Amino acid sequence: MAALNRAVTLAASALVLITSAAGAQPSAQPDPRVEDYYRIIDIPTPEGVELEVGGLAVLPSGQLAVSTRYGEVWMIDNPSGERGAPYYRLFANGLHESLGLAWKDGALYSAQRGELTRLEDRDGDGVADRYETVYDWPLSGHYHEYSFGPKVAPDGDLFVTTNVAFSDSAWWRAESRVPWRGWTLRINDDGTVTPWAAGMRSPAGLGMVDGDFFYSDNQGDWVGSGFIKHLEKGDFSGHPASLAWTGEPGSPLDMTADDLYDIVDPRFPAEGETPQMLANREDEPLVTLADVAAKLPATKLPAAWLPHGILGVSTSEIIQDDTGGGFGPFTGQVFVGDQGRSSITRVFLEKVNGVYQGAAFPFIEGFDSGVLRLAWGPGGDLYVGQTSRGWGSTGPEPFGLQRVVWTGETPFEMKAVRAMPDGFEVEFTRPVDPESAREAGYSVTSFTYKHHPVYGSPVVDDRQETIRGAVLSDDDTRVRLVVDAPRRYYVHELKIDGIRAAGSGEPLLHDAAYVTLNEIPAGRPVPENDWMEVRGAGDTATATTAADTVSPDAQNAASTATVPADERRMTTLPGGWDGVDATLSLGTVPGMQFDKTELRVAAGSRVALEFNNNDDMMHNVLVVAPGAADRVGQAALQMGLEGPKNDYVPASADVLAHTALVGPGAAETIYFTAPETPGRYEFVCTFPGHYLTMRGVLVVE
Numbered sequence: 001m002a003a004l005n006r007a008v009t010l011a012a013s014a015l016v017l018i019t020s021a022a023g024a025q026p027s028a029q030p031d032p033r034v035e036d037y038y039r040i041i042d043i044p045t046p047e048g049v050e051l052e053v054g055g056l057a058v059l060p061s062g063q064l065a066v067s068t069r070y071g072e073v074w075m076i077d078n079p080s081g082e083r084g085a086p087y088y089r090l091f092a093n094g095l096h097e098s099l100g101l102a103w104k105d106g107a108l109y110s111a112q113r114g115e116l117t118r119l120e121d122r123d124g125d126g127v128a129d130r131y132e133t134v135y136d137w138p139l140s141g142h143y144h145e146y147s148f149g150p151k152v153a154p155d156g157d158l159f160v161t162t163n164v165a166f167s168d169s170a171w172w173r174a175e176s177r178v179p180w181r182g183w184t185l186r187i188n189d190d191g192t193v194t195p196w197a198a199g200m201r202s203p204a205g206l207g208m209v210d211g212d213f214f215y216s217d218n219q220g221d222w223v224g225s226g227f228i229k230h231l232e233k234g235d236f237s238g239h240p241a242s243l244a245w246t247g248e249p250g251s252p253l254d255m256t257a258d259d260l261y262d263i264v265d266p267r268f269p270a271e272g273e274t275p276q277m278l279a280n281r282e283d284e285p286l287v288t289l290a291d292v293a294a295k296l297p298a299t300k301l302p303a304a305w306l307p308h309g310i311l312g313v314s315t316s317e318i319i320q321d322d323t324g325g326g327f328g329p330f331t332g333q334v335f336v337g338d339q340g341r342s343s344i345t346r347v348f349l350e351k352v353n354g355v356y357q358g359a360a361f362p363f364i365e366g367f368d369s370g371v372l373r374l375a376w377g378p379g380g381d382l383y384v385g386q387t388s389r390g391w392g393s394t395g396p397e398p399f400g401l402q403r404v405v406w407t408g409e410t411p412f413e414m415k416a417v418r419a420m421p422d423g424f425e426v427e428f429t430r431p432v433d434p435e436s437a438r439e440a441g442y443s444v445t446s447f448t449y450k451h452h453p454v455y456g457s458p459v460v461d462d463r464q465e466t467i468r469g470a471v472l473s474d475d476d477t478r479v480r481l482v483v484d485a486p487r488r489y490y491v492h493e494l495k496i497d498g499i500r501a502a503g504s505g506e507p508l509l510h511d512a513a514y515v516t517l518n519e520i521p522a523g524r525p526v527p528e529n530d531w532m533e534v535r536g537a538g539d540t541a542t543a544t545t546a547a548d549t550v551s552p553d554a555q556n557a558a559s560t561a562t563v564p565a566d567e568r569r570m571t572t573l574p575g576g577w578d579g580v581d582a583t584l585s586l587g588t589v590p591g592m593q594f595d596k597t598e599l600r601v602a603a604g605s606r607v608a609l610e611f612n613n614n615d616d617m618m619h620n621v622l623v624v625a626p627g628a629a630d631r632v633g634q635a636a637l638q639m640g641l642e643g644p645k646n647d648y649v650p651a652s653a654d655v656l657a658h659t660a661l662v663g664p665g666a667a668e669t670i671y672f673t674a675p676e677t678p679g680r681y682e683f684v685c686t687f688p689g690h691y692l693t694m695r696g697v698l699v700v701e
């Protein structure tokens, strides 16, 4: 190795920083912003119309059909507003929570709770005059028994997915109470149904990619994180509730929940056991979905994991860019909505050994409400249908209809990341500055998720991978990273720090990719003497995420004593305390809020804070310095993989005390000493997207 004059090894394990590069090559303009390339534009909604979007479909006429959770279908002429204001007409109503819409052969199709319905306007007056049941299915009546879809298969069949029910008594664990809950169904116009795949939990997103059916699922019990997945007939996606019906006629699977329980202890709560006790059991062996697949071959792995908290929290619609360049440089790629985070993620998919896998990238956020549905407009703009009632979302509005428009400028982004026999190849949307490619810091961290009955999974078994070298393509558009030992089935976080576009010198709009590696392609590794010169192993640092950042406010407030990081979460009575002076209790209410907006304690008192998470999603509580809630909430968003690993608690001196991330139905009590200085301190949940609404004031008096 040392003899090769052009070969340079990168740091053995550490993130390579670009301190000198950043100083040597200042950017000529301010950092680029997403809105320089993609703009979010409102589509006006008439007064009085509660457009809680459940489904979107664009008709050949260019009209946009919108179905709502109230059961209406609106037909919008001129939705992009190019010929004056959009015009809304009520096309159909009386449906039961329509959560999808598709156009096929002159009719609209919608999944209501209990059936797939065909809506037709036979007399041409612009209003549906025929509502026809294509196929219906049983319901138990549980609130969460949503039905989603349809999507149209290349042969005209219609895919529908069904949500499971949840048991309040078993801490939100899913149940399939009637046949085909938790399934994907393939339905023909003649009313015949083919149970297609099992193992769904909350399958709100459906999409067709190159003619193949994909669906997305949401983190929860037996689902470590959100993902998108290619579903073929007979696939099992991982959640056992649906397997109650594999004995029914037509089931393409014959496995049972016990087959899964033989591999993973289902750990139903014992008498007196709390969710937190269950979640905290540390003797649990690491079993991943890939481990399950090794024993139960029907198990299908995600094409792309969308790491929870980093790329969203509740995955929704999947749509492939078929605009032929009308939406920018991502033709053929996939966009995935996120309801809770009010955002859209971008995914590059490739097939290796016949198996889909891909790289997920942040794309855009900041929508009015929760992003549920996506559809392409005739001009290549992306319609975004939104709703949040009962579910909560970062976008504060109860509903929304907006569109994303490409400005015509090409952002400097990682366009694709492909698996290589010896690592990864990053393709950029524009040529890179070769000098900056040599100076850049590259890091690859692999990790996975547990497949277990507890709600969600922490990031587990994470490891910094050794990058041995890099190769820049002749046209400067691709950098190949030689990684010592990429791990099959793991997600690889790939970060590039300091690379710049040729000419303009601008940095990447987004610096991270999350690459799911189901298959490692065969092929020839790059010879060492082709590796380019990159920065040496000496220039490394790992302290960026571990170091405390002290805000100017915290520094200036000399009276605000900072608390050492290892004393910010005390879950047992601190040594020397013979009791507490005050016990505060805090709970949650739906819609990402605490049940109190103000708590009061005496300065210097010994406090127990009992946090009960009676919600159906994960939350934490941080007690922070006066005025610091926004700052700390934003810092949590910037943590990347460190977020889920550290309960989204940023290393900030603004943080005085905090809980861990507390799962649904679980609780945690923390102990802290109230500040000596009276003031209006704040408490806030820093789970990504929550800090704007989930906060309150701790009055110290």
Ligand SMILES: [Cu+2]
Pocket (backbone or CB within 6 Å): 592, 618, 619, 620, 685, 686, 687, 690, 694
């Ligand atoms: Cu929260």
